Amino acid sequence: MIKVAASILSADFSRLAEEIKRAEKAGVDLIHIDVMDGNFVPNITIGPQVVKDIRKTTELPFDVHLMIKEPLRYIDDFISAGSDMLTVHIETVSKNDIKELKNKLFKKNIKLGISLNPATPLDRITPILKDVDFVLVMTVNPGFGGQKFISWVVPKIKKLRKIYKGIISVDGGINEKNAKSLASIGVDIFACGSYIFNSKDPVKAIKNLKELFRKEF
Numbered sequence: 156m157i158k159v160a161a162s163i164l165s166a167d168f169s170r171l172a173e174e175i176k177r178a179e180k181a182g183v184d185l186i187h188i189d190v191m192d193g194n195f196v197p198n199i200t201i202g203p204q205v206v207k208d209i210r211k212t213t214e215l216p217f218d219v220h221l222m223i224k225e226p227l228r229y230i231d232d233f234i235s236a237g238s239d240m241l242t243v244h245i246e247t248v249s250k251n252d253i254k255e256l257k258n259k260l261f262k263k264n265i266k267l268g269i270s271l272n273p274a275t276p277l278d279r280i281t282p283i284l285k286d287v288d289f290v291l292v293m294t295v296n297p298g299f300g301g302q303k304f305i306s307w308v309v310p311k312i313k314k315l316r317k318i319y320k321g322i323i324s325v326d327g328g329i330n331e332k333n334a335k336s337l338a339s340i341g342v343d344i345f346a347c348g349s350y351i352f353n354s355k356d357p358v359k360a361i362k363n364l365k366e367l368f369r370k371e372f
């Protein structure tokens with residue numbers, strides 16, 4: 156089943172609870188939360204306290220994307236804040252860090268994801284694919300919502316699909332047009348921000364995406 160994750164980075168932060176409810180009503184499957192530290196990426200967004208507070212607003216799983224230089228330093232805070240899926244970037248962790256994270260998250264029944272930037276080659280993650288529950292492929296350079304989808308990442312996704320049976324998620328610049336071809340190459344989760352929140356009719360936007368997946372498969 157293909158899933159849609161709503162990236163709240165493009166939501167109105169002064170009304171986060173309402174925005175999450177709006178996405179939930181529109182039919183999204185997951186809430187994607189972009190955590191940025193102004194260090195690994197140029198932008199600063201939200202921390203564990205906000206995740207904890209918005210946890211009360213929905214039962215939907217929280218897909219927390221850590222774009223931070225020292226993920227291990229903050230992992231416990233994001234676990235207790237109520238994350239269901241936690242993604243770290245391969246550019247920020249060692250093989251040993253992954254082992255540690257795997258053990259920690261497995262005990263808490265939280266899924267571990269590994270993400271890679273557009274320019275990071277696939278062979279950086281191949282040795283640890285057996286240790287993670289999913290791969291989040293960046294299709295923009297992390298830092299901001301509303302960027303253009305980088306199409307030269309597609310061959311990397313195809314290559315990954317060939318060698319990896321687990322869940323593949325894509326993040327950045329996703330819309331109705333590129334989602335169709337990505338679904339056809341076997342992507343499982345679509346993280347979308349501006350496509351949903353900047354849409355005049357988010358219900359229709361999600362419906363269109365899901366319809367597209369139904370038609371194709």
Ligand code: DX5
Binds near residue numbers: 164189295299348
């Ligand atoms: C980018 C974030 C993405 C982003 C997606 O650094 O990780 O999750 O917010 O937003 P759109 O869909 O607008 O590219």
Ligand code: ZN
Binds near residue numbers: 162188189326346
């Ligand atoms: Zn993200």
